[in-house]
């Protein structure tokens with residue numbers, strides 16, 4: 755009986771999450787769909803993060819892009835902006851767990867529960883985003899107004915319209931999710 759209730763509960767939660775993703779897409783919101791680890795690895799091979807870089811992930815989800823980038827260069831600064839409670843909480847939980855091994859991690863990676871459209875981006879030198887085209891469109895004017903010359907913008911799966919990309923990274927993957935990464939420079 756207990757096993758039946760547990761299975762039913764798992765199925766209900768799974769259906770809810772799938773329905774929520776479709777509803778978010780339908781309502782032109784950006785659902786939490788993480789970037790694939792292999793996509794991040796390939797991107798980080800191209801993107802040489804310097805010690806003085808300030809790297810933002812706009813809509814940082816559970817923070818996986820920033821954690822992976824931090825592994826590559828632990829001297830740069832990493833900032834995640836996430837609106838939804840659950841992914842934000844997961845990212846913060848990872849910081850708490852990692853702090854046992856690495857005392858500096860919470861000074862180098864910071865997560866804020868905010869709307870990405872409400873923050874000033876002038877301190878960024880690298881911006882990563884995996885967002886819906888609707889949200890990217892709203893962000894493009896903000897990029898042009900606030901970003902300093904030389905700032906790199908990386909957009910996963912959806913190109914920006916502000917200018918042609920410097921580089922396009924394409925993964926040889928069957929899934930169409932997080933397969934293409936567009937890199938721009940202001």
Ligand SMILES: C[S@@+](CC[C@H](N)C(=O)[O-])C[C@H]1O[C@@H](n2cnc3c(N)ncnc32)[C@H](O)[C@@H]1O
Nearest residue numbers: 784786787788789813814815836837869870884
């Ligand atoms: C496709 S996921 C990408 C997550 C993460 N960047 C990654 O690559 O694994 C997009 C994230 O953006 C967040 N998001 C959507 N609109 C937002 C907003 N206005 N402000 C902050 N976060 C937002 C969603 O909650 C979701 O976690």
